[in-house]
Amino acid sequence: MREALTSNYAAAYAVKAADVDVIAVYPITPQTTIVEKLSEFVSSGELDAELIHTESEHSALSAVLGAAAAGARVFTATSSQGLALAYEVLHIASAMRMPIVMATPARALSAPINIHNDYSDVMNMRDTGWVIYIASSAQEVYDTVIQGYRVAEGVNLPVAVAYDGFLMSHTLEPVELNDEGEVAKFLPRAARPHVLDPRRPVTFGPLVSPDWYYEFKYQQVTAMNEAREWVVKTDVEYGQWFGRSYGLVEGYLLEDADYVVVTYGGAAYGNARAAADLARERGVAAGVLRIRLYRPFPTGEVVKALSGVKTFAVLDRAIMFGSPAEGPLYKDVVLAMYLHGVDKPSLNVIHGIGQRAMYVRDIYKVFQALREGPGRGVMYMGVRP
Amino acid sequence: MREALTSNYAAAYAVKAADVDVIAVYPITPQTTIVEKLSEFVSSGELDAELIHTESEHSALSAVLGAAAAGARVFTATSSQGLALAYEVLHIASAMRMPIVMATPARALSAPINIHNDYSDVMNMRDTGWVIYIASSAQEVYDTVIQGYRVAEGVNLPVAVAYDGFLMSHTLEPVELNDEGEVAKFLPRAARPHVLDPRRPVTFGPLVSPDWYYEFKYQQVTAMNEAREWVVKTDVEYGQWFGRSYGLVEGYLLEDADYVVVTYGGAAYGNARAAADLARERGVAAGVLRIRLYRPFPTGEVVKALSGVKTFAVLDRAIMFGSPAEGPLYKDVVLAMYLHGVDKPSLNVIHGIGQRAMYVRDIYKVFQALREGPGRGVMYMGVRP
Amino acid sequence: MLEVRFHGRGGQGIVTAAQLLAAAAIYEGKYAQAFPEFGPERRGAPVKSYLRIWDRPIYVREPVLNPDVVVVSDLSLFKAENPLEGAKSVVVVNGFYKTPLRTYALDATALAVKVLGRPIVNTALVGAFVKAVEVVSLGAVLKALGKYFQGRLYELNARLVEMAYREVREI
Amino acid sequence: MLEVRFHGRGGQGIVTAAQLLAAAAIYEGKYAQAFPEFGPERRGAPVKSYLRIWDRPIYVREPVLNPDVVVVSDLSLFKAENPLEGAKSVVVVNGFYKTPLRTYALDATALAVKVLGRPIVNTALVGAFVKAVEVVSLGAVLKALGKYFQGRLYELNARLVEMAYREVREI
Amino acid sequence: MTLPGASQLPIGAVVTEPGSTRRNTTAGWRAYKPVIHDDRCVRCQLCWLYCPEGTIVELRGVFQIGGRKYDVKYEVVYDYCKGCGICANECPTRAIEMVPEVV
Amino acid sequence: MTLPGASQLPIGAVVTEPGSTRRNTTAGWRAYKPVIHDDRCVRCQLCWLYCPEGTIVELRGVFQIGGRKYDVKYEVVYDYCKGCGICANECPTRAIEMVPEVV
Amino acid sequence: MRFKTLRDLPREELFAPGHRMCAGCGAAIAMRWVTKVLGPNAIVANATGCVEVTTTPYPETAWMHPYIHVAFENAAAVASGIEAAVKALRRKGRWTAGDTKVVVIAGDGGTYDIGLQSLSGMLERRHDVLYILYDNEAYMNTGIQRSGSTPKFAWTTTTPVGAAARGKVQWKKDIMGIVMAHRVPYAATASISHVLDLANKVKTAAEVRGPTFLHIFAPCVPGWRYPENKTVEVARLAVETGYFPLYEWDHGKLRLNPPSNNHLDKSKRRPLREFLNVQGRFNHLTEEEVAELERELDSYWQYLSKLASISS
Amino acid sequence: MRFKTLRDLPREELFAPGHRMCAGCGAAIAMRWVTKVLGPNAIVANATGCVEVTTTPYPETAWMHPYIHVAFENAAAVASGIEAAVKALRRKGRWTAGDTKVVVIAGDGGTYDIGLQSLSGMLERRHDVLYILYDNEAYMNTGIQRSGSTPKFAWTTTTPVGAAARGKVQWKKDIMGIVMAHRVPYAATASISHVLDLANKVKTAAEVRGPTFLHIFAPCVPGWRYPENKTVEVARLAVETGYFPLYEWDHGKLRLNPPSNNHLDKSKRRPLREFLNVQGRFNHLTEEEVAELERELDSYWQYLSKLASISS
């Protein structure tokens, strides 16, 4: 069924389709309309779930963690300050192996306070042991939230589905909705290894000494690798069921590209594609590589996609202060290439911070810069120094 | 004056020497003994400060932020869950340019809960815009907290002084204490650009739109670069005043080393030095490079130190799940080398997670591995897979 | 690609107006994007929203700088700011105010008061837009309207859309 | 490098014992390290602490697996665990229990009760250690003691250290 | 862009000019504007008391209205009045009228 | 090391055996041990009530003590008794004695 | 010295116009009076919310006081730090601005919910801070979501009215009860409709040493769904129907203030319905639901009267 | 059905020995009785603290209930989620364990301070959860730091006694007052010295639907500095001196329980000094300080008596 939805509403529709049992949320711009839509679904009776309006995001994530431990299918959503406030629980949720699905319309972090989009919130959770998708259309948000449940429950890890705040969360677009009965079949309730059950009592969250702790961290390392396989498999099967799949990375005009922009999210990918079109019109072999699965990082796919290019730029939408180069994706890509012994010049372009207007012509300039000569380092675009 | 102090007490003595005005803290193992010592100093009248025992770490950091905004010299300390709970305010403190000094005896993050040492807490704050030192002896903790005030107040950024929980925080060692009158002169009260003053009212923490936000993030990027210079300058001057300085990185047997372990903190650096001694005894040209200033990253110094070696291993004490290679320092070092166009094989060794016992012989094995042949990738040491 | 900018006041529903038209285009098989501008301004303050319609998938997510069409919900907005900045060809306006561009006008306030009993002009402007720009059909707009209003409110707004469609004229 | 392991019970102060000796060594210009083992065990549970003394700066921070000296604060600990695991040469023990290693014994409990009026044995064991191992001087220990105890408590503990120093003997 | 750059701005986004929202007139927010009919005003101060914008000012002076003399007078500073109509609603003598803005 | 490896352990550090601290005897914590002199015991249950370790057990049966007959009897499970002495302190008849542990 | 008539009220405006609050905002009226009565020697710590977002659009500020906003949940902690700084610096001879009062301004979300803990900590530690809560009974800044302060049955975007729900399910939290349980020296309620009373309470609360608390009722145009010229009227109805009683908790004694001091006698209160009927958020209420709200209100008044009687 | 005599109390132990709590720990006694009375059909959410750390040394657990520990400050939020899950799964036919009770166990630090907000949220939302606070009046797990529950003048490692300080400066927070202000159906105090009373309160609180709260007094050997065999004695003295009154707040009515119901008459209370004198943490107290504590206690009893009288 073809609908016109914002990415936030698309996430809410996916949650409804997944027949989630417990939702716990706290409002924050730009996530709020997800919560509002879910509140509507629950109060109209369209979704049979407990909706907990907690008193903070720390509690929201804690509540879904508790509910997941009790065997419920759960959902939460937050952005920016909310994500930062729940930071402690992010680590705990992944280490306790809770299959939580969370929508994360990305928003700039305070200070100063800014409700608009960049990826500083999401990028700051990149090491917390969550599976992280970054979607680039409302359709993909819908599909990925559904896929997320399969992955989360398959590998027992929490899954975040990130996308641009405002630029997607509040942008109405076409979305094809699945038959909810089919979704139910796609997402059967799996038996969980352990739940809080008075008939088979187990202890979650013990104190673990140096003799044992490392092993659980290593389990997480292993689980991340398994998650990569789950993501691939789920995406393929989802495609078979519902006709849409995405891969771990997505290329645009990549086949014969010499100059590639690597990026993530809606605005950056959208505008980069438009810029590549422009560049191609002017005879530049431009291409775009989008990272859809950000964690675990699709190292192999990225290296493969970039092995044939002359040079590339990584367009980042967040700043990691004090790092040798400040773009988070740039660090991943450079490391990925290094691990595979591929050494190519590349640029880190930082743009769209705090939703600084990012134009197609800006990204076109990046292609120009790549053509003008190889470089290594960071280029701050769009800022008034 | 020669004293026998744990690193936690060393931090407390430095705070006393700095004549701090406001301290806000919340107890957590292994930070607690700092708080206890400071409580003693204040209640005995040796330190004239307001000591706020807040109801959480989020509030502790918020309180010192408020006090700093009002023009006070401030101190806080936390570890692990406390650092994670205060995560939101970490970002805000740096962006609001507050000269806070924080001691951070490093501890493993939950889940599962483990009170022992690794660097997963500190490494998770590496992108928050704080200046981060990692000390490797109680003496250095003392010296660095004092230096930290000069840097923090010079460049208007918060400074974290990290070190091994337990392995240093609770280990008694020799510490040379400075004359407190001299410290007072070394740390004059500088006039701050803006404070909360009813006679010159300013507004801190406004709402900033996409038209302005990026510029403040760029200011932070610039400030980080300035911070690097402040750290160097302060360290040199401190050496002139008090006879001890450290540099941004510290080398051990580096001059002619072919095989180098790069690492941070007390146990890793200490044991690596002992291992290098062992390796040297057996004819291996082993050396150790310790990162003292972790943020802003001393890119130039690291590249310089590693340019002449055959191969190196980065010994990390934290796991960044789902990254192409999971060691945080490894990512920085690889990126630093890449930016300077140096490509050398190297290993990422992960060890000591949750204070898994890390022996000199283990690190000796790393030297052996390096000698056996170049590699790229991650080696989990000390774990039972 | 058709690009549109809406000018209104906080609380007048111009975000909904842009969404209604985007949804209508989508129901007709076209591609569309509708998005608001967002700031600290509250009820009463001048605000904007945007619309893109195309017959191909829309990649681009940059701000609209040169709208083909501008919709202005209130004449007093001309005093508060310049709704015509960067505009290319058409203006749809509540009130008979002739602009240098091709101007479609109607007294949406009067119409809304007449039909809804309240001066909520967004759906009237949607009706006027449909007539002025001819990019979506009235039928698709009514379908979209059904997602935003139910029951009696739907009927009244549907009537308002149709009346506005009929009454708007180029000046 | 001298490596020492202390065995005691939560609440008996063996962390302080190791620290006193480390501090004494440091005041004498030596290098030293004292550190506790830490777990969920509370008051009454068997616990350990460690000590290293050297005349060069001590880099190493690995656990002590093969202590040169073991100090045991309580005979019942031999029932609870094996305090001699990995031990190399000397044992200092509260109570007359002969071990396979060179054993220095004293009735620290009786001594402590006599001097302090309470069975707190850690400082007595420090005195015994000083005599048995001869790595730090009694004077330095008394100086270190001054950092941990003030006034009357200092005096009593100093006396206890000295008495233990005198009374301990090899068995 | 003509806005200042990062190096020109005070650090940490501090706003150094107190009360500077005054630079932002909110007259454009108004669809209706309040007009005080001074002859009906009994100087009860309520409009001044309740205006959310603080944009009704009290003028001191000698004011003769009809047969009465007052030492104050209330006037709207139209630069900031948002036209909420609270003053008109609260005025006990209906001395304030809300009239539509015209272009 | 003989401890199991990561792949053998339940994920997420779940402990699957309820009450498994029983594997850890805390007898070694004791410096003194409680000895119940059954002849002085009046079956008031207080030692059983207050023992923090739950390590005083109530045995059912027929017990003849002096001239009296009881259907219960209290005994210490020494595996877990930490020797805190609460039972002795609370016993109204001083039927419980704390005696030093010997090696 | 109390303000006796409107004539005594301060004339100088210390809260600049040009801010971006809604036309007709109740909180704006509160801010005007709070700032005027405090006078210039005060420092304001503000929690995230409507007031903060609308008054500090960079590079402008409506504030004429030294002002700081850090985050949503920690204004009381920030204020604790400022107060400690002033204290320490004064002791050390480095605070020269005199007798500066530290004031928190926070919404109901920032007080009843996400900021409750930092408030409680501040009260427990006895900081000399005046905490001002402006209560618009929902998260307005993010677009009208339910808070712990939202009354039962009220519509918000997260408590919609649908087949399976009738607005908010739970009762409004008793924040004054919670604050009074912290044994603060002074706490009071006030309404933007009763400015003289409000002004006197700001003054008293600022003068008392130690933690004080002011709960200001501040209607919200879009959140409560009433026409923007009705803000003061709605607030007045809240007081006159007894929905929002005016009272002071003064060193352990509860004192009802006019007109609420007459309202122990229910017949002196206007019918609750009058307050509910002007607001769209209560549009859907059935007779029964109104009756339930009335019953609850009556029992709240009983509690208040007992509190007043035992504490006198 | 209430337990009338000790004979009625459940015999089965549901809290395993071998845990690592201190010899003589008061909280251990509380845990034994809480778990016994709850019976097996309950889920426990535990906050970080002594109890958690000592009972779950991997790979062991003292718990025989399904148990979860997540962090220090969020046990009430975790429990809220569990309760919601049980509710949703039951409605959807997927909860087959019957009438499972969800219970929080948290220390005073996790309740008065860092966990207060999640507790308040849980109470406001009316989750069907029994919240059990074991109060040892400081952060014991981290080595005896002051909490909001630490009494005035008490020594802790962060409220040392020195030239410029005499132990804790502030009063103990009135957590029961705060909880009662949330209008919970049932809340009560209990002491490990009065097990029958405690057991009956656990039972009642578990049976009431909606959020309930139990405040259990649990002395701590190293934290309060008394010999380890005195735990029950100290707790008993707390009750008998009136320092820790036993009472229930039952659907809006306050009822003092024996022996505290006799203590409105001060002469029936043992002198506060008897409670203070056994504990090293009060060693330094002067006569005046004791007198101040007594005065405060008297005024607390006045408050209680008024509360009892108005609510009856």
Ligand SMILES: Cc1ncc(C[n+]2csc(CCOP(=O)(O)OP(=O)(O)O)c2C)c(N)n1
């Ligand atoms: C940690 C965190 N969570 C959520 C938000 C989003 N947020 C900002 S203001 C606000 C609502 C404020 O409500 P209230 O305190 O009642 O003030 P009001 O807006 O109603 O004036 C919310 C939810 C935030 N800024 N930080």
Ligand SMILES: Cc1ncc(C[n+]2csc(CCOP(=O)(O)OP(=O)(O)O)c2C)c(N)n1
């Ligand atoms: C966010 C956070 N801050 C601090 C801690 C450290 N911490 C763990 S338990 C504890 C004290 C617990 O005190 P309380 O709740 O009174 O329980 P008790 O230990 O006294 O039984 C502290 C401070 C933590 N685990 N998490």
Ligand code: SF4
């Ligand atoms: S209409 Fe509103 S803003 Fe304008 S003067 Fe009247 S009260 Fe003030």
Ligand code: SF4
């Ligand atoms: S409210 Fe009316 S009568 Fe009162 S001062 Fe204002 S204009 Fe005059």
Ligand code: SF4
């Ligand atoms: S000594 Fe303590 S642990 Fe042992 S049986 Fe008695 S009460 Fe229980």
Ligand code: SF4
């Ligand atoms: S306390 Fe004493 S008398 Fe009572 S049952 Fe126990 S041993 Fe017997």
Ligand code: SF4
């Ligand atoms: S939404 Fe409500 S509280 Fe916020 S500015 Fe508008 S009227 Fe005021």
Ligand code: SF4
């Ligand atoms: S420290 Fe206190 S509360 Fe903790 S286990 Fe020991 S006696 Fe119990």
Ligand SMILES: [Mg+2]
């Ligand atoms: Mg509000």
Ligand SMILES: [Mg+2]
């Ligand atoms: Mg406690």
